Amino acid sequence: MAIDFQNVTKTYPDGTVAVDDFSLHVPSHTCTVLLGSSGCGKSTLIRMVNRMVDPSSGSILIDDADVATTEPVALRRRIGYVMQDSGLLPHRRVIDNIATVPRLNGESKADAHRRAHELMDIVGLDSALARRYPKQLSGGQQQRVGVARGLAADPNILLMDEPFGAVDPLVRVELQRELQRIQTDLRKTIIFVTHDIDEALTLGDQIVVLKKGGEVAQIGTPENIVEAPANDFVAQFLGLDSARRSLSAAPREGGGWLVSDGRGRPLGVVNAAPDQRSETD
Amino acid sequence: MNHLVEAFDLLLDAESWSGPGGFGARMLEHLWYTALALIISSAIALPVGLAVGHTGRGRALAVISSGLVRALPTLGLITLAALFVGIGLTAPMIAFVVLAVPSILAGAYAGVESVSPATTDAAKAQGMSGWQVLIKVEIPLGLPLIIGGLRNATLQVVATATLAAYVGAGGLGRQLFLGLRTQDYPLMLAASLAVILLAIILDACFEFSQRLLRRLLGLV
Numbered sequence: 247m248a249i250d251f252q253n254v255t256k257t258y259p260d261g262t263v264a265v266d267d268f269s270l271h272v273p274s275h276t277c278t279v280l281l282g283s284s285g286c287g288k289s290t291l292i293r294m295v296n297r298m299v300d301p302s303s304g305s306i307l308i309d310d311a312d313v314a315t316t317e318p319v320a321l322r323r324r325i326g327y328v329m330q331d332s333g334l335l336p337h338r339r340v341i342d343n344i345a346t347v348p349r350l351n352g353e354s355k356a357d358a359h360r361r362a363h364e365l366m367d368i369v370g371l372d373s374a375l376a377r378r379y380p381k382q383l384s385g386g387q388q389q390r391v392g393v394a395r396g397l398a399a400d401p402n403i404l405l406m407d408e409p410f411g412a413v414d415p416l417v418r419v420e421l422q423r424e425l426q427r428i429q430t431d432l433r434k435t436i437i438f439v440t441h442d443i444d445e446a447l448t449l450g451d452q453i454v455v456l457k458k459g460g461e462v463a464q465i466g467t468p469e470n471i472v473e474a475p476a477n478d479f480v481a482q483f484l485g486l487d488s489a490r491r492s493l494s495a496a497p498r499e500g501g502g503w504l505v506s507d508g509r510g511r512p513l514g515v516v517n518a519a520p521d522q523r524s525e526t527d
Numbered sequence: 528m529n530h531l532v533e534a535f536d537l538l539l540d541a542e543s544w545s546g547p548g549g550f551g552a553r554m555l556e557h558l559w560y561t562a563l564a565l566i567i568s569s570a571i572a573l574p575v576g577l578a579v580g581h582t583g584r585g586r587a588l589a590v591i592s593s594g595l596v597r598a599l600p601t602l603g604l605i606t607l608a609a610l611f612v613g614i615g616l617t618a619p620m621i622a623f624v625v626l627a628v629p630s631i632l633a634g635a636y637a638g639v640e641s642v643s644p645a646t647t648d649a650a651k652a653q654g655m656s657g658w659q660v661l662i663k664v665e666i667p668l669g670l671p672l673i674i675g676g677l678r679n680a681t682l683q684v685v686a687t688a689t690l691a692a693y694v695g696a697g698g699l700g701r702q703l704f705l706g707l708r709t710q711d712y713p714l715m716l717a718a719s720l721a722v723i724l725l726a727i728i729l730d731a732c733f734e735f736s737q738r739l740l741r742r743l744l745g746l747v
Contacts, residue, residue: 298652323654333649337667337744346653395653 247309247402247435248274249295254304254460256290264290265460267304272452277429277436279446281483282456288439291460292405295437296325308403323347326396326404326434330411332388334380340366340391341376347399358398365394370424386417393425397432406438410445422448443484447472455480533713534720543717550702550721557698557725560616560688564623565631565681572628573673576635580669581661589636593629601626601687605694614695619688626687627680634676638669667744671737678733685726689718699725 249272256265265287272278280288293299294306297318306313313321334343342349344365345358353361366373369390380388389409396404410418422445429436440446446453447468455463455471457479464476472491475481485491489508495516498504503516537543544551579589601622608618642665650664666673692700699718706715 293652296652298648319654319656321654322652327649327652329645329649329652331645333645333652335646335650335664350654350659 248272249403249435249437250307250310251291251294252305252307254291254294254301254306256287256294256299256460257302263459265294265301268460268462269304270454270462270465272435272437274435275433276451277438277449278452278454279438279440279450280454280456281440281443281446281450283441283483286456286458287460288456289407292407292437292439295403295405296322296327298322323351323399324401324403326399326401328389328392328396328404328406328409330408332380332392334388334391334395336380338379339376340371340378340380340383343380343391344394344398346395351399361398362394365397368397368428369394384417385413386421389413389421390424393421393428397428397434402435404434404436406436408439408441411440411442418442418445425449455483530712530716534716537713537717538720548701550699550717553697553699553701553718554721554725557685557688557700557722560620560623560691560696560698561681561685561729564620564627564684564688565677567620568624568627568631568680569677571624572631572676573635576632576673576676577639577661577666579632580636580639581657581665583640586636589632593632596625597629599625602690602693605690609694616691616696618694619691619696622690623684623687627684630679630683631676634673634679635669638672638676639665640669641672642668670740670744674733674737674740678730678737681729681733682726685729686722689722 251268251270251272254265254268255263257263268287268291270278280291282288290299294301295308295313297313297316300314334340335346338346341359341362344362345353345355348358348361349355363373363376366376371387371390371394375383375387380391383391389412392409396406410421413421426449438446438449450468452465453468453471454465457463463483464471464480466474466476471480472484475484492508493505493513494508495503495505498515501517505513505516507513538550543549546552575589579585604622604625605619608621612618612621639661646668647660647664650660655663688698689700689703691698692704699722702718702721703715706712706718
């Protein structure tokens with residue numbers, strides 16, 4: 247399930263241009279991260295895929311079929327959607343929240359609940375939580391429920407709109423790791439929106455750095471972007487010009503290298519740089 | 528003080544509750560008027576209120592018109608309606624419906640509007656149609672406020688339903704107006720106390736159902 251944005255523009259009635267002539271190819275079974283600060287149109291872009299927003303011009307294709315020709319409700323039921331603050335229904339128990347889409351698709355309650363229990367297992371939620379209401383869970387648990395709900399109908403495409411933005415940094419790292427593990431097994435086509443550069447570098451097979459108005463600053467793999475930022479904007483956004491990411495290595499007594507950041511703060515040790523391994527051997 | 532004691536004596540006397548014109552029959556009549564007025568006004572106000580809350584359209588119109596209607600004096604309205612439809616239950620029923628509609632309307636749209644936009648947005652993004660969002664999300668979550676509107680309307684109508692007797696219909700107003708005309712103040716007081724009792728019982732039922740609902744919806 248590849249996704250293509252073709253010359254997409256979105257102008258809101260008040261004249262705000264959220265996205266201007268944006269094109270992108272999202273390959274199947276990979277995770278593409280849209281990275282940018284607020285107001286860069288990244289949420290607008292992701293919401294165009296499931297027609298929560300319709301473009302003013304241009305088109306979005308899923309496996310070469312224009313989404314504009316698909317009825318929005320049917321389209322949304324076959325695309326997983328995970329959002330910030332989980333967006334769970336507060337009056338439904340965890341199990342029923344996860345079973346939402348299968349139930350909408352007409353599955354029996356027993357089947358939908360069985361599937362929901364499987365998903366709780368996949369996203370690492372204790373099945374004892376099934377009968378709880380969302381607000382009886384921690385933020386991190388709620389986001390796991392959100393991910394489970396997004397996966398419930400076994401969609402090929404998963405849209406994730408800053409899903410881990412509201413949880414504390416430790417839990418966020420844990421959730422990212424879980425997502426990577428899930429993605430290794432399930433190989434969905436994921437579009438992931440974030441403003442967190444570390445999150446983008448962790449999760450993205452492809453990263454799209456966005457400026458205001460959905461203007462693409464750079465598209466590339468995490469390695470491309472860190473090694474060769476296309477312009478000052480990208481370098482600045484990544485913090486490449488700041489002390490944090492300009493690392494230096496000094497030879498260490500007894501072999502290997504000591505790595506420090508731009509302020510001279512020691513970060514760690516490289517036992518042997520990969521390209522120099524032959525020399526040290 | 529004497530009147531009050533006599534009024535209580537009257538209410539505690541089994542004799543005054545029995546018979547077709549007794550407190551028992553009149554109270555049932557009173558309840559029936561209240562229920563009928565609520566059913567009719569809910570049939571009008573709930574769909575309109577839910578539509579206003581769901582679409583966000585016509586909100587200003589709903590607020591202004593319910594404000595206007597609330598300002599109408601009920602006794603004047605009953606008299607005016609009676610001039611057109613004559614003596615009987617129709618005229619007071621029109622007035623009760625006019626009295627109840629604004630509260631129910633306000634409860635309905637406030638209930639739907641109270642649901643966080645993020646929740647309805649998420650429901651929509653999961654693939655719920657507009658109707659499904661209304662029925663599965665907005666109504667259940669707005670139910671405490673929607674019932675709150677019904678509760679206000681019920682209290683207003685149950686208190687005002689005494690006026691039905693003013694144009695020849697029944698209800699506890701019968702005893703009240705009878706006492707007024709014959710200067711039988713204990714009877715008047717007893718009728719008023721019966722109305723108050725009815726209002727308190729109904730309000731307690733609503734209180735109970737709202738609490739139960741909050742628990743069932745997992746909102747507490």
